[in-house]
Amino acid sequence: MLILKLTFCIQIILVIHLIIAPFTKVEESFNLQAVHDLLFKSWSDIQSFDHMEFPGVVPRTFIGPLMIYALVKPIQSILSYFSLTPDMTNLMFQYITRGSISFMFTLSHAALMYSILKAFGRATTKWFGILSFTQFHLMYWSSRPLPNVFALIIFQFALALWILPSNRYSFQPSLMMFLLIFNCAVFRAELFGLSFFMIFTNILNQQLTLPLTLIIGIVFSATSICSTMMIDSHFWQKPFMWPEFQVFIFNGVENRSVEWGVSPFYAYFTSFLPRIVPLSFALSPLSLLAIRKSYPYYFLLFIHIIPLSFIGHKEWRFIMYLVPIMNLAAAIGIVALLNRVKRYYSLIYPSTRLIVTIMPLLALFLSLNMLYISHFNYPGGNALQMFHTLDLGTHQCTVHIDSYTAMTGASRFGERNDGRCTYSKHEGHNDSNDYIRAGYMWLLTSNREAHNSTHWIELVNVKGYDGISLKNPKDWLKDLLWNLQSLNFGKVSLPYHIKLTPKVSILKRRET
Numbered sequence: 005m006l007i008l009k010l011t012f013c014i015q016i017i018l019v020i021h022l023i024i025a026p027f028t029k030v031e032e033s034f035n036l037q038a039v040h041d042l043l044f045k046s047w048s049d050i051q052s053f054d055h056m057e058f059p060g061v062v063p064r065t066f067i068g069p070l071m072i073y074a075l076v077k078p079i080q081s082i083l084s085y086f087s088l089t090p091d092m093t094n095l096m097f098q099y100i101t102r103g104s105i106s107f108m109f110t111l112s113h114a115a116l117m118y119s120i121l122k123a124f125g126r127a128t129t130k131w132f133g134i135l136s137f138t139q140f141h142l143m144y145w146s147s148r149p150l151p152n153v154f155a156l157i158i159f160q161f162a163l164a165l166w167i168l169p170s171n172r173y174s175f176q177p178s179l180m181m182f183l184l185i186f187n188c189a190v191f192r193a194e195l196f197g198l199s200f201f202m203i204f205t206n207i208l209n210q211q212l213t214l215p216l217t218l219i220i221g222i223v224f225s226a227t228s229i230c231s232t233m234m235i236d237s238h239f240w241q242k243p244f245m246w247p248e249f250q251v252f253i254f255n256g257v258e259n260r261s262v263e264w265g266v267s268p269f270y271a272y273f274t275s276f277l278p279r280i281v282p283l284s285f286a287l288s289p290l291s292l293l294a295i296r297k298s299y300p301y302y303f304l305l306f307i308h309i310i311p312l313s314f315i316g317h318k319e320w321r322f323i324m325y326l327v328p329i330m331n332l333a334a335a336i337g338i339v340a341l342l343n344r345v346k347r348y349y350s351l352i353y354p355s356t357r358l359i360v361t362i363m364p365l366l367a368l369f370l371s372l373n374m375l376y377i378s379h380f381n382y383p384g385g386n387a388l389q390m391f392h393t394l395d396l397g398t399h400q401c402t403v404h405i406d407s408y409t410a411m412t413g414a415s416r417f418g419e420r421n422d423g424r425c426t427y428s429k430h431e432g433h434n435d436s437n438d439y440i441r442a443g444y445m446w447l448l449t450s451n452r453e454a455h456n457s458t459h460w461i462e463l464v465n466v467k468g469y470d471g472i473s474l475k476n477p478k479d480w481l482k483d484l485l486w487n488l489q490s491l492n493f494g495k496v497s498l499p500y501h502i503k504l505t506p507k508v509s510i511l512k513r514r515e516t
Contacts, residue, residue, distance in 0.1 A: 006126055010133030011114045017137045018106040022147050025378055026099055027385030027413030031321075034060055035149035038069035038239075039101050040416040043080060044094065050241055054416060058429065062254045063247040065232055066239040067190050068154040075104040090421070092392060098417035105157075106147035112160035116328060119168040124297065124336065131335035132328075135287075138364040140371035141280040141320065142327050144378065152321040155191040158183050159198070159325050166202050170211060177203075177211045182224045189228035193252040194322055197307045205300070261317035272309045276320045277330070283367040284330040290337025293344060298336045301329050373498065383468035383507035385413020387448050390464055391510050392420060401425045401445050404433075408450035409508050412468070436460075440513070447511040460511040468507035472500045 028036050037054035045052055055064075079100055083089050090096045113136065121129040137143060146153060165180035184199035203221075206212045229246060236245040255261045267275070278285045291298035305326055312322055338360055346353045387409055403425055405414050410429050419427050433439055436455045439447060447455065452462060480499045487495045 006129060007114055007117045007121060007133075010117060010130070010137075011110055014113060014133065014137045014143075015106065015110045017143045018110065018147050019103070021144050021375055022099065022102050022106060024375055025144070025382065026095075026102070027382035028148060028415060029382070029413070030411035032149045033411070033415070034064045035069050035072075035151065035154075036098070036101065037416050038066060039072050039076065039149065040094070040097075042069055042073040043076060043097060044416075044421075050239060053239070055239075056241070062251045063236070063240055063245065064151060064251075065190055065236050065247045067232060067235055068149070068151060070235070071108070071154070072101055072104050072149070075107070076100050092420055092422065093389075094417045094419075094421050095389070098415065101149065101417075102147040105149060105153060108157050109146040109153070109160075112157045112164070113328070115164040116160045116167070119164040120332065120335075123167050123169060124339075127339045127342075128332075128335045131338045132331055134364050135284050135331040135334055136328070138368040138371060139281055139283055139327075139331075140374045141324070143371065144375060145321070145324070150321060151191050152324055155187050155195060156325055156327075158187045158191065159195060160328060162187070162199075162202070163328065166206070174211070177206045178220055180206070181212075181217070181220060185221065185224040186228040186231075188248075189225060190232045190248055193248055193256070194308075194312060195325060197311055198304055198325065201304060201307045255315065255317075259315065261315065264317055266316035267318040269313045271318050272313055272323055276318065276323060277326070280320050280324065281327055281330045282370075283363060284327075284334035287334040287337055287363075288330055290341050291333045292337070293340035294336050298333050301333045304329050305333075377469065377472065377502060380467075380469035380502060380504060382413035383466045384409035384411065384448070385415070385418060387464070387466040387508040387510060388414040388418040390466060391446065391448060394463060394510070396424070396446075399445075402443055403427050403446040403448065404439060404442070404444045405429050406447070406449045406451065407431060409448045412507070414448065445513050448508055449511060450508055452506075452509040452511070455511055459514055461514055462509050463512050464510040465506045466508040466510070467504040470503040470505040472502055474500050
């Protein structure tokens with residue numbers, strides 16, 4: 005019952021994030037567009053798929069989109085049977101796509117909580133679940149079509165099997181090996197260190213023998229590589245296509261990811277971890293009170309981060325697999341603290357428990373504020389939806405979507421599905437006259453100044469996030485207390501201003 009309640013809370017929080025911020029950015033573009041094409045285009049006409057025109061810097065596997073397709077397609081068929089499909093755009097299926105990802109994440113997280121319950125008990129499981137849904141990054145990103153999210157889902161299933169007590173003759177270690185190897189070969193090669201350590205500890209614990217490990221390791225590796233090659237060679241129309249190997253070469257061997265920025269060696273410890281799990285990072289030292297329970301998870305932490313720290317380009321999503329590990333370490337620490345205080349310092353136990361309980365509530369409040377701020381980051385998606393509310397005339401409309409608009413939320417799901425409009429994301433236009441010669445009647449652009457007002461008229465300007473400014477704490481607190489005393493709850497404001505500036509213009513070509 006405890007796991008059911010926590011799982012319900014997590015799914016509700018994920019759905020709230022999905023509804024408030026439904027659009028996606030450039031990192032999620034490949035998988036989102038791939039799911040759209042799988043749902044709405046012929047698989048025999050791969051050349052019409054979005055990735056054939058916009059392949060990206062490195063290829064990505066189609067296995068993730070196919071997993072989502074398998075969940076969304078039955079829903080699409082049912083809606084079609086009852087004539088409930090949307091009339092104008094397929095944006096509803098973008099919600100369903102992200103909802104399917106959130107469901108897979110919730111399922112893997114529930115499996116992990118079950119293992120924690122068996123290994124550590126109810127109290128640790130409860131705090132683990134609470135820490136999971138009260139911190140921002142995990143809930144915000146776990147319904148998004150990132151390769152890292154697919155890898156996190158599979159890794160959580162593998163971690164659940166690793167934590168769950170088993171005997172030498174159990175199938176758990178072998179299944180865990182398959183999930184880890186498949187994950188590394190197909191989705192994210194950076195999980196190799198974590199995977200190696202988890203498999204190695206099973207050998208030390210005599211849950212796996214070395215000869216058996218080598219045999220099934222070779223078999224699982226060959227199976228995983230052959231699977232991705234068979235599927236991705238078809239969808240990329242290239243023989244022996246192994247996308248994750250090319251990503252590994254690009255990032256790990258050629259180190260070309262530094263073209264997107266370089267961070268210091270220590271950045272994962274001093275910047276990224278405190279930012280993605282602020283509460284768990286602050287509370288994790290408490291797990292030293294139960295070091296015999298928590299030390300394996302610190303090994304996982306260091307084994308994953310230290311090799312990645314040698315790569316100049318760093319992103320939080322490269323270490324997002326550590327979020328459940330950090331949450332577990334913090335949960336172990338909280339339970340150890342409360343048990344110790346209750347046993348030896350019973351007089352301060354109520355106040356200690358109150359403080360520990362308030363901290364996740366504050367984290368949840370902060371998380372919801374970050375969600376509110378973050379939903380302004382998608383002017384491209386908002387602009388495309390706003391465009392469809394305009395009077396488009398009676399003729400076939402041709403629309404150009406520029407790179408910024410596409411990277412900030414405009415997706416194939418948001419386009420009209422009735423053939424009324426033709427959309428282009430062509431990036432080869434050099435000046436305003438090129439757009440006129442190409443025959444566009446509408447532009448969704450972030451560069452209004454580049455288009456002569458003689459030929460184009462701006463109908464709508466969509467604003468987006470451009471930073472925040474804090475209010476004067478004294479004045480804000482004074483207003484807050486006054487409004488609360490006066491019961492003017494509608495006038496209660498946040499302690500900051502969100503700066504919104506024009507980001508995307510909707511331009512219509514003047515008639516001549």
